[in-house]
Amino acid sequence: MKAFLRAVIVWGMGIMMTLVLAQAHDDDKKPYVLVIHGGAGTILKKNMTAEKELAYRTKLDEALRTGQAILEGGGTAVDAVVATINVMENSPLFNAGKGAVFNHRGENEMDASIMDGRDLNAGAVAGVRRVKNPINLAREVMTNSKHVMLSGEGAEEFADSRGVELVDPAYFRTKKRWNQLQKALERDQVFLDHDGDQDSGKPDTDKIADRGRDPEDPDQKFGTVGAAALDIHGNLAAGTSTGGMTNKRWNRIGDSPVIGAGTYADNNSCALSATGHGEYFLRAVVAHSVCALMEYKGLTLQQAADEIVMNKLVRMGGEGGIIAVDRAGNVTMTFNTEGMYRGYVKGQGEPVIQIYKEE
Numbered sequence: 001m002k003a004f005l006r007a008v009i010v011w012g013m014g015i016m017m018t019l020v021l022a023q024a025h026d027d028d029k030k031p032y033v034l035v036i037h038g039g040a041g042t043i044l045k046k047n048m049t050a051e052k053e054l055a056y057r058t059k060l061d062e063a064l065r066t067g068q069a070i071l072e073g074g075g076t077a078v079d080a081v082v083a084t085i086n087v088m089e090n091s092p093l094f095n096a097g098k099g100a101v102f103n104h105r106g107e108n109e110m111d112a113s114i115m116d117g118r119d120l121n122a123g124a125v126a127g128v129r130r131v132k133n134p135i136n137l138a139r140e141v142m143t144n145s146k147h148v149m150l151s152g153e154g155a156e157e158f159a160d161s162r163g164v165e166l167v168d169p170a171y172f173r174t175k176k177r178w179n180q181l182q183k184a185l186e187r188d189q190v191f192l193d194h195d196g197d198q199d200s201g202k203p204d205t206d207k208i209a210d211r212g213r214d215p216e217d218p219d220q221k222f223g224t225v226g227a228a229a230l231d232i233h234g235n236l237a238a239g240t241s242t243g244g245m246t247n248k249r250w251n252r253i254g255d256s257p258v259i260g261a262g263t264y265a266d267n268n269s270c271a272l273s274a275t276g277h278g279e280y281f282l283r284a285v286v287a288h289s290v291c292a293l294m295e296y297k298g299l300t301l302q303q304a305a306d307e308i309v310m311n312k313l314v315r316m317g318g319e320g321g322i323i324a325v326d327r328a329g330n331v332t333m334t335f336n337t338e339g340m341y342r343g344y345v346k347g348q349g350e351p352v353i354q355i356y357k358e359e
Contacts, residue, residue, distance in 0.1 A: 032071035033230040033329045034080055035344040036063055038094050039223035040275050040321040043339025045356055056093060057353050060343045063087040064351040067229060072348065077229035077237035077271070078116050078139065085112075085135040085241050088225040092174045094341075095223025097133060100172050100243025102181040103252075108172040110243050111257035112138040113149075117236030117265035124149040124257040130156055132165045135241045138257070140164055149257060177246070184247035224256055226273025228265070228325045236271035236327060238263050238287075244278075254278025260288035267327055269294040270301055275340070276313075276320010284312055290324065301326040305334040 038060060045053075067084035071077075089097025100108040112134035113124035123142025126149060131137045140162045141150055150158055159166060184190065224242035231237075240263045242256040255262035255278040262278070264287035265271035272287045281287075286308055293304035301324060309322055314336055321335025323342055333342040333354070343353035 030230070030232055030234045031329050031347050032068075032080075032232050033325045033331060033344065033346050034064060034067040034071060034084065034227065035229075035323045035325050035331045035333065036060065036067075036084060036088075036225070036227045036342065037273060037275050037321065037323045037333070038088055038225050038341030040335045040337045040340035041319070043337070043341070043355060048355075053355065056341055056355065059088065059091050059093055060341060060353045061351050063227075064343050064345045064353070067227065068345045068348075068351070071229065071231055074232060076233070077231040077235050077265075078114065080229040080231065081114060081227045081237045081239040082135055082139055084227040084229075085225055085239050086133050089133050089135060089241055092176070094225045095243045096225045096241040097243075098172060099174060099177065099223065101177050101223075101246040103244070104185075104247050104249040106181065108169060108177075108243060109248070109251065110134045110172075110241070111253060112239070112241040113257045113259055113263040114138045114142055114239035115237065115259060115263050115265040115271070116142065117238075117267040117271055120266060122148050122259045122263075124259060124263075125155045126151040126253045126257045127251050128152070128155050128159070129169055130166045131159050132167045132171065133241075135239050137162075137164045138239065138241075148259060151253075152251070172243075177243075180246045190245050190247050190249075224262075224275040226256075226263070226275060226323060228271035228273050228323055230271070230325050230327065230329055234267070234327065236265045236267050236325065238265040238271035238273045238324075240273045240275075242275075255281035255286070258282060260285050262287060264288045264291050266291050266295070270304075270324045270326040272322055272324035274320060274322045276335075276337075277318055280313060280316050280318025281320065284308065284316060284318065286313070286322065290322065294326065301330050301332050302334070305332045309334045310336055 063084045067080035070080040088094045092099040109127045111126045115122040123138045125137045137159045226240040228238040240256045261282045262274045269291040290304045293299045321340045331344045339356045345351040
């Protein structure tokens with residue numbers, strides 16, 4: 001009888017110890033956060049039908065819930081960023097993957113990048129035409145190559161060697177994007193999806209000639225997509241994917257695949273993805289600048305975002321925005337345009353989705 005009681009006591013103590021350790025493990029977990037964007041620009045409610053707005057909000061919600069499920073299950077920030085961006089790349093609503101715009105030759109040239117805040121490892125691809133999900137290839141470059149950026153045919157050769165899904169270029173073709181190209185060709189213009197300088201009266205310091213308003217897209221948006229995440233392990237990651245500009249020539253590459261301009265992540269500061277007129281974001285080194293202001297000058301995430309997006313970029317004439325999360329889980333969705341498709345989710349909470357400036 002005594003032996004039995006001792007066994008029960010030992011068993012009970014074991015259960016209690018297991019529960020204590022489990023609770024301690026849960027207490028060690030950090031709250032996870034995911035924040036996304038689907039492009040910024042002159043996005044006005046008067047130009048938005050109820051059906052179109054619902055489509056965007058539904059897809060952004062799907063993207064956030066996809067990443068949220070991964071983070072809730074203990075997945076890494078990198079895992080969440082890739083899966084979240086995949087949802088938007090697979091939707092024709094955004095200028096990335098399936099919805100990528102056409103270049104001057106009637107081709108889809110896509111760029112993407114990703115960065116891991118744990119070790120500052122990064123990967124990027126530029127000018128790929130057959131990669132179904134460019135962010136997946138960027139991750140392969142980061143984790144399974146000695147390089148940071150690959151481009152064009154070489155990037156696609158690497159994709160094939162790594163088993164990254166390649167598709168017929170016809171997969172990316174959509175009627176809306178093709179019509180945009182035809183209008184751009186007729187006008188001999190490059191459509192940035194927004195021509196704020198022409199409407200606002202500000203001097204046009206743009207180095208790309210003849211940029212114009214896209215008649216097929218009254219929202220006038222930069223449709224680049226991106227995500228930034230903080231996982232339960234306290235690690236940060238960010239990624240960005242885009243199709244660039246309609247009617248772009250000469251294999252033009254913007255900020256999205258450039259580490260430090262369109263994407264950056266560092267556990268010492270924040271993880272950030274940008275959307276906007278790439279030439280300005282390149283010249284301002286936007287993504288790294290925000291992180292650097294936090295790390296070296298002690299600014300908060302919001303203070304750093306405001307300094308770069310609302311001050312430096314505005315003085316330069318650059319338009320767009322950023323989404324970011326810092327190591328404490330603070331979020332910013334800062335933009336200097338009329339709107340930005342954006343949203344975030346914290347822990348098991350409901351996703352918050354916004355489109356217009358006043359939200």
